[in-house]
Amino acid sequence: MMLSIKNIPWIELLKENHRHPSPRDWSDQVIYFLLIDRFSDGKEDGYIDVAGQAIPGNTPPFAPGDAGNAVTTPADTLKWESAGARWLGGNLKGITSKIGYLKRLGITTLWISPVLRQRPGVDDYHGYGIQNFLEVDPHFGTDQDFKDLVAAAHNAGLYVILDVILNHSADVFQYNTADPTGKLYTPAWSGTTYPVLGWRDPTGAPTLPFPAPVNPVDVDSAVWPEELQAADAFTRMGNIAHWDDRPETTEGDFDGLKNVHQGTGPLSDYTPSGALRTLTEAYQYWIAYADLDGFRVDTVKHMDHGATRFFTSEIHEFAQAIGKDSFFLVGEITGSREEAISTRDRTGLDAALGLRDVQQYMVDAVKGWGNPANYFELFRNSVEVDKPSHTWFRNHVVTAFDDHDLVRLDKEWKARFAADQEGRALELAILAMNATTLGIPCIYYGSEQRFDGKFPSDFNPAPDPKDKADRYIREAMFGAGFGSFRSRDRHFFNENSTTYIELAKILSVRKSDLAIRRGRQYLRPISEDGVAFWYPNRIGEGRMTSIVAWSRIMSNREVVCAINTDLAATRTAWVTIDARLHAIGAKFKCAYSTDPTQVGSPVAVEGRNGLAISVSIPPAGFVIMTP
Structure with a gap:
């Protein structure tokens, strides 16, 4: 076990000359985000491994009749919901065993939650309370297990x-x-x-003198590596109360998690602290040791821009020095589009993780509670943020609609997209929109199985309102005591589910078509009669039930994608296309449809609103039309 940055075996690590190369373009990737503790323990019965073999195990697969099997009585309900706040047993070997499941879905990049050692005796199953930055948490496995997972992923592409x-x-x-x-x-x-x-000992009591160095025998106490035990390694200014006020938001503690002193000075002349240098070197170690391909940098909003710029510069240079020319750094930047883009530009991050605006507008567009233009204009109006072309966004924004925090929702009420009737019906539609619009799509684990995580307001007795409902959007894929759909002891690695199968088809089309991955993007006017054309728009207080269509254009190739927000009826509409790229009588064909009988069928370009093609989409469905 390493307890000091000085003990990192750099000579041995840097002898490795078979580093996995970086992607040519990160916009080609499809990311899958999972919480290690909630994904897999490797004991599921009948899952299919990377070689295509069914593997026996102890946990049976979920069946529809299993929904609610954990909440049949008030006592069972309390047991189920309390399990959601504790460690459940997901581990690195479990993730490794599911590489085949992910690859067959069409995933190309795996984003895993923090893997490093948490404070002993605390239920920080999510991984965001690190006590030792140089060791994998034993709940997840060993350092070697981590290295093996990355190697298995690389071997599978x-x-x-x-x-x-x-x-x-x-x-x-x-x-x-x-x-x-x-x-x-x-x-x-x-x-x-x-x-x-004092420093906390393994029981949590502050029995060890602060800031005196801690004896290495007390490895479960204080914080490691030992360089972080200096008095000035932490700001020591107490909890943040006003989350949008600087300098409070960069100096204060994060709900009790202790704030690291990052450095001082303006962005142009920033002096990084010793603690920031220590953490940067620790993460360089993990790149070299495990052959990682990128980092998702947590809580960038709570860091000085100078600190983030220092980290990105040091990590990019180190990664390039060992052969990873496009090591990916994506920052979690809550707030508006403008704030995210400004922070990305100032700090050198490769991409911003689109949270509030991207998530909210995408959800509203698909569920019919907002105007689709709100979502598409996040990309289209890039001139407003000093970018000359909206293609700039394609590999600088990671897009998603669900995640493990859902900071855009009220702290006392959180729910996945599929928590209501509309979401359950439209889950594939929003997965399709995320996969075929600008940005690097990110799928939150369980979405491909229509997980419906939500604060269980109908429970009796009611859960603790202080919980903030985070646990309910973090169900276990392997069941354990806290499975989705209020279940327990059932796993969800079902490759025969409709959403899994259809999403795999959509991602296959995306992989084969450069225009979908990298092309420009336009929301398209539609028409029901081929004469009057309009952009789909919500009118009044009810849901918008309409076809929503968009084009992706790469050079002289245009691909048309469209969803139907109507849950009950098939809808047909004329969709405007680029008149400079096509001619009357030219043909488009259906490359994908939720109605398989449409696939391969041609449609002719007609002279309507310039030029247009007719598309017909099943209820809550999706189509891709290619020239």
């Missing part, structure tokens, strides 16, 4: 992105602040440094 944290560690020390009764508490940020009582 997949890349691996690791979620990394720079701005905070676990709750590794206790403030010396007490209320009138003498009870210790974490103070709120006020712009001042608070006294520290």
Whole structure:
């Protein structure tokens, strides 16, 4: 076990000369994000391995009749929901066993949650409370298990992105602040440094002197590597209360997780702290050791821009020095499109993870509760953010509609897209829109099985309102005590489910068509009678039930994609296409449809609204039309 940055065996690591090369263009990728603890323990019965063989196991597959099997009584309900706040047993070997499942779906890049050691005795199953930055958490497996997972992914043609944290560690020390009764508490940020009582020992008690170095025998105490035990490694300013106020948001603790001191100075002349240099070197070690292909950088909003720029520069240079020319750095930047793009440009990150705007407008467009133009204009109006062409967005924004935090939703109520009737019907439609519009698509685990995670408001007794509902959007794919659809002890690696099968077909078409992966993008006017054309638009208080169509154009090739937001009826419409690229009488054919009888059928270009083609889409369906 390494306890100091000085102990990293660089000479041995850098002898490796068979590094997995970077992708030519990250916009060609389809990312799949999973929480290690919630994905797989490798014990599922009948899952198919990478070689196509069915593997026996202990956990049977989920069947429709299993829905609700964990909540039949109030006591069972409490047991199920409390399981969701604890470690469930997913591990790295379990992920390795499901490489075949992911590859056959069409996934090309795996993004895994933080893998490093969490503070002992705490249920930080999500991985965002790191106590040792130089060791894999034993709940997940060993360092070698991590290396083996990346190697297995590479052998199958997949890349691996690791979620990394720079701005905070676990709750590794206790403030010396007490209320009138003498009870210790974490103070709120006020712009001042608070006294520290001590480093936490393995029981969580602050029994070890701060900032004295901790004896290596106490490896489960304080924070490691030992360079992070310096007094100035942490800001020590208490909890953030106002999440959008600087400098509070960059100096304060993250709900008790201790804020790392990043450095000082303006962006143009930033001086990184020793702690930031230590963390940067630790993550360089993991690149070299495990042969990683990218990082998703957590909570960039809570970092100085200078700190992020230092990290991106150091990581990019290191990765290039060992043969990874396009090591991918995507930052979690909550807030508006303009804030995300500005931060990306200032810091050197390769891409921004589109959260609030991208998610909300995509969901509203597909469910019919918002105007589709709101989503498409996030990309189309790039001139407003000083970008001359909207193709700039194709490999600089990672798009998704669900994730493990859903920060765009109320903290007391969170739910996956498929939590309601509309979402269940339209899950494939939104997966298709995400896969065939601009940006690098990211699929949140379980979406391909229509997971419906939601705060269970109808439970009796009601769950703890302080929970923030995060657990309910983090169901276990392998069942355990907290499976989706209020189930337990059933797994969901079903390659025969409709959504899995149809999404695999869509991703196959995407893989084969450069225009879908990299082309320009246009929301298209439609018409029911071929005479009056309009952009689909929500009118009044009800849902918009309409075809929503868009084009992807690469050079002189145009591909038309369209969804039908109507849950009950097939809809037919004329869709405007580019009159400069086609001629009357030319043919488009159906490359994909949720109605398989349409695939391969030709349609002729007609002289309507310039030029247009007719598309017919089943209820909640999707089509791809190619020239």
